[in-house]
Amino acid sequence: MASTSTYTVFFLLSISFTCGGAQTQQKQCSHPIRLGSSLHPTIIPSSWPSPSSQFAFGFYSQGNDFMVGIWSVGIDNNITVVWTANRDDPPVTSKATLKLTKSGKLLLKTDEQGKEKPISTTSETAFFACMLDSGNFALYNKNNSIIWDTFRCPTDTILKGQMLPPGGQLFSSVSDTNHSTGRYRLRMRYDGNLVLELANSVDDASEAYWESGTGGYGKEYDSKFSLDLNDAGILQIINSTSMESVQNFSSLESNNSKTIYRATLDVVGVFRFNMEWSAFEDRDLCKVNGFCGFNSFCTLNDDKPYCACLPGTDFVDANHESLGCVRNFAKVGRCRGGKDNITTTQNMMWNDIPFTKEPISTKEECLQSCLEDCNCEAALFTNPCCQRHKLPLRYVRRDTSTGTLAFFKVGKRSWNETIPVKPPVIEFKSKKVIVQILVLILAFIAFSFLGLGISGVYMFKIRVLRYKRLKESEILGLTKGLTLNLFSYDELRRTTNGFKEELGKGSFGTVYKGALYKGKKLVAVKRLEKLVEEGEREFRAEMQAIGRTHHKNLVQLLGYCAEGSKRLLVYEYMSNGSLADVLFKGVRHPNWDERVRIALDVARGIFYLHEECKAPIIHYQTRTFTMVRGTRGYLAPEWQKNTPISVKTGIICCRRNMDVNASILEEIVLFTWVYKCFVARELDKIVGGEEVDKRTLENMVKVGLWCIQDEPFLRPSMKSVVLMLEGITDISSPPCPTNIPM
Structure with missing residues (x-):
């Protein structure tokens, strides 16, 4: 699997090569567009047509807004978009302006405030532009030579006379009405092979779901083979140096000058040439990994593929089935005092790694093992093996040749729950009856609001009274045994210059920078902002817990x-x-030695809080069993399960637990990625190839994986963590944490 940075660089280089590497045949311009010309979405003309009016460049409608692009005009003036400028930018409003400026730049002014974006990628100055009958829009210099054109930057279509060079790509659109970049890619590989693949797949031949079979003709980064739709209407792979054909896909060869030849990668990932040929059948799309999203699988209806949800799940968005499905029932299970039902489905397969795999000889035993396992949400039985999985599942498919049995947990009604019966429809035809019903409804609503108002006032008075009692009874004993300074509010307001410089903000208050003793000692002042009981509890808990701690790695x-x-x-x-x-x-991340020192200092500080201070603290709070506090991903699983907590609660990491900007799915959740790198002996990936002590890196990863085990008895105490990080205690290889989706 390529790294995120490698894939990103390859993607950007491919795009750049596509926009700059295509060979464009020089065309004479009979209807030049002069400098200073402009277009508006709602003012005629809103486009610049080609001489034959078969093509036009300008604004086309997308919903209630507009995009800039090129389209062909067919029968009954129906348009077919063949190219879109800045296709992943939001549509513009009717206030937009497209202008070929007097300075020779093609710019889109997106709004009345004057924000401008370039359409072309050339740095040269244009002297005029032209919309050609080929469907190509070009900018010319003073020597009548093309300096930029749309044929060099295709989106999802190539037209007659257009070539896709080595490394060139087409990307499908999201839908027939939204021409943003979609899910599929056609790529002319450097080895001479033309392939269809998912747009976000890595540069690996195994990722292709269709290929031309012409690989091996070219050499990597020295290929001369291109996809060409020539002037005779022949779609072929050619040697772009000798212009010899390697493989023909079609041959229309029509003498009708009005025939529009185009090859398009459509929204469902099929590459089509006019109505004559397609590279991939619609029905075979079920073989494409990723055609359907998580927890869904592809099936056929009248030979057309569509996505269906696994039992116990519903679509995230019914209008976008490719987004996948989520569980549609509350998780119950025997561990939560309830029971689940199991649904059995035949001939299902998926490629995810199970969290448990064990030899079981009968389907009944496999079903029962999943039913009794709180973590099991799906199981796959392939005699003599039973695999238990958590959701989400990906790349699920039907395969009649496997003979597998899949078990899925679904919701179950309680014993006294009745099936809802649709009530009979009652029709009122008398106006008098309708008026009486309306009066009763309005009276009921009025009394309800009145009752809510009285209840609200009463509850508010009760809470204020309880707050006053808290102040009177507990403030005097608050600092017993503590050596803390008592400040007045006015003194702290002057100290912070009127609470001017904010350092940070939390769930209960804001922290400001201040200076005591005429500016000689800087302090951080936390002003609690939540009223009544919540703020008072926070104040007392923080005073009593942190006021008794004294450690060099802890704030005082x-x-x-x-x-x-x-x-x-x-x-x-x-x-x-x-x-x-x-x-x-x-700006600079800590070097390896600094990171090791930081991890050890943090562990020592947490060890002090857990076991050495007079009032042991468990990850942000004193030894209590009340409110859940902190950030998901940095808390022990006990907090999320509402089970008793212990001194083993505490998790450290060197990167944010979630990184939604990671382009590779495996790297989004930190510990999922780290464990897979640990198993594959590829730990150098998690430090980005930095030179580090490999033994120390492996030991730190082992410690981290032990600390996130789902079972409390498996997680080491902070004292053991410190000893392991100091190298005093040997570290055994950790098992797979069951809270990590594999």
Whole structure:
């Protein structure tokens, strides 16, 4: 699997080569477009037509807005879009302007504020433009030579006289009415092979779902083979140096000058040439990995492919079935005091790695093992083996040759739940009866609002009263045993210059920068903003927990303010910023030795909080079993399961747990990616190829994987973590954490 950076560079280089490497035949312009010419979406003319009016360049409608592109005009003035400018940008409004400026630039002014975007990619100055009868829109220099044209930057279509060079690509559209980049790609590989593949697939021949079979003619990055739709209407792969044909796909050879020849990669991933030939049958799309999204599979209806959800799931968006499906029932299971039903489906297959795989000889045993496993959501029985999986599943398909049995958990009604019966329809024909019903409904609504208002006032008074009691009874004993400074509110307001410089914001308050003792000591002042009981609980919990901690790796609480309803906490100021700033926002990431030291210091600090301080703290809170606090991905699974917590609760990592910008699916969830790299012995990927001590890297990864085990008894204590990181204790190889989707 190629790395994210490698794939991104390849993708960008491919796009650049496509827009700059195509050979464009020089065409004379009989109807030049002069500098200073402009178009508007709703003012005629809104386009520049070719001399024969078969093609036009300008604004076309997309919903209620407009895009810039080229289209052919067919029977009854129906248009077929063959090229779109900046296709992945949002559509523009009727206020937009397309202009060939007097300085020789083709620009799109997107709004009245004057924001402009270039259409062409050339840095040369144009002297005029032309919409040619071939369907090519070109910019010319003062020597009447083409300096940029749309034939060099195809989107989903090539036209007669157009060539797709080595490395050139076509990308399908999202739909027939949305011409943004879709899910499929046609690529002229450097080895001479023409392939169809998913748009986000890596540069691997195994990813293709159709190929021309002409591979091996060219050499990598030295290929001379192109896809050509020539002037005679022949679609073929040719040697672009000798112009000899390697393979012909079709031959229309019509003498009708009005015939429009085009080869298009359509929205479902089929490459078609007019109505004569297609590279891939619609019905075979079920063989394409990724044609359907997560938790769905491809099936045929009248030989047309469509996506269907697995049992117990529904579409994320019924209008976009390729987005996949999600579970449609609340997870119950025997571990939660309920029961699930199991649905059996034959001849299903998928390629995901199971979290458990064991030898089982009968389908009944496999079904029962999944039913009794809280983590099992689907199971696959292939005699004599039973694989248990979590959702989501990908690349699910039907295969009658396998003889497999798939089991899926679905929801189950409770014993006293009745099936809803559709009530009889009652029709009222008397106007008097209708008026009486309306009066009753309005009276009911009025009394409901009145009751809600009275209840709200009553509840508010109760909460305020409870808050006053909290102030009177607990503030005096709040700092017992603590050596903290008491500040007035006015003093802290002056210290922070009127709460001017904000350092950060949390769920209960905002932190401001301040200076005590005439600016000699910088502090961080946290002002709690939630009212009544929640803010008071937060204030007391933080005072009692952090006020008793003293450790070099922990921030020190210096004082507080409890004046009326105002609650503030004063901490020492960390001039170097937070650990998150160092890891994620710095211009330079910490080197390897610094990262090892940081991990060890963090572990020592957490060990102190867990076991050495007088009031042990478990990941942000004191030893309580109340509110769940913190960020998902950095908390132990016990928090999310509402089960008792222990001193083993604590997770450290060196990258954000979720990175939605990662282009490779496996790298989005950090620990999924790390575990797979660990199993594959490819740990150098997670440090980006940086020179590090491999043994130390492996030990740190092992420690991290032990710390995220789903079962509490498997996770080491923080004392053990410190010993392992210090190299005092040997580290065994960790099992696969069951909370990681494989």
